[in-house]
Amino acid sequence: MPELVFFSGTMDCGKSTLALQIEHNRSARGLVGMIFTRNDRAGEGKLSSRLGLVTDAVEATDGMDLYAHLVDHLSHGGRADYVIADEAQFLAPEQIDQLARVVDDLGIDVYAFGITTDFRSKLFPGSQRLVELADRVEVLQVEALCWCGARATHNARTVGGVMVVEGAQVVVGDVNQSADEVGYEVLCRRHHRRRMTAATAHAAALSPDVLPVSPA
Ligand SMILES: Nc1ncnc2c1ncn2[C@@H]1O[C@H](COP(=O)(O)OP(=O)(O)O)[C@@H](O)[C@H]1O
Numbered sequence: 001m002p003e004l005v006f007f008s009g010t011m012d013c014g015k016s017t018l019a020l021q022i023e024h025n026r027s028a029r030g031l032v033g034m035i036f037t038r039n040d041r042a043g044e045g046k047l048s049s050r051l052g053l054v055t056d057a058v059e060a061t062d063g064m065d066l067y068a069h070l071v072d073h074l075s076h077g078g079r080a081d082y083v084i085a086d087e088a089q090f091l092a093p094e095q096i097d098q099l100a101r102v103v104d105d106l107g108i109d110v111y112a113f114g115i116t117t118d119f120r121s122k123l124f125p126g127s128q129r130l131v132e133l134a135d136r137v138e139v140l141q142v143e144a145l146c147w148c149g150a151r152a153t154h155n156a157r158t159v160g161g162v163m164v165v166e167g168a169q170v171v172v173g174d175v176n177q178s179a180d181e182v183g184y185e186v187l188c189r190r191h192h193r194r195r196m197t198a199a200t201a202h203a204a205a206l207s208p209d210v211l212p213v214s215p216a
Pocket residue numbers: 009010011012013014015016017018048049050051142144
């Protein structure tokens with residue numbers, strides 16, 4: 001049975017790498033995929049991983065009907081044995097419905113990859129719809145870690161290393177950004193709730209308030 005599978009996890013846990021591996025393994029066996037992406041850091045129409053691999057993809061723009069795109073492709077003699085959708089959190093809920101229709105009406109497997117929640121721990125609309133519709137939700141096996149060593153479950157947005165909680169839901173960016181840039185850091189829930197990033201934890205550890213005081 002064809003499936004809609006949602007591979008989810010925090011930022012930097014290997015989702016795009018897995019998407020590229022699935023693409024590689026299938027194309028090595030002569031299968032042909034249709035790859036969608038949206039707002040990849042490498043630029044429009046790219047699916048990239050931090051391991052340095054990148055492939056061309058179809059940019060899923062606002063209002064684009066992904067089901068109609070597939071039907072048009074197939075009816076013009078194109079082939080699609082499976083579909084990959086990376087950065088699926090950025091897709092509109094209607095586009096997730098269209099991907100479900102690809103599975104049900106065209107009998108094609110769809111593998112979607114994305115982060116579930118934003119920097120405020122709120123579901124992205126596209127991810128919410130995937131959780132609602134997917135046949136399976138798979139959490140990636142490679143755990144991203146919080147600075148404290150616990151499993152990272154949340155995405156923090158940072159400015160100069162300090163966690164922020166105001167701003168637009170969508171701001172394309174990366175982890176390990178330099179000091180003044182807007183960036184992201186993955187944290188465990190405890191430290192996300194306390195807004196404690198690696199930089200602020202380090203600063204607190206250096207503060208005289210928390211240093212052990214030797215008796216005079
Ligand atoms: N220099 C490196 N050496 C080995 N693994 C790396 C290196 N850089 C990144 N990675 C791996 O790549 C993962 C990020 O992969 P990526 O597919 O870009 O993540 P995602 O799409 O989930 O944001 C990291 O969690 C890590 O496992």
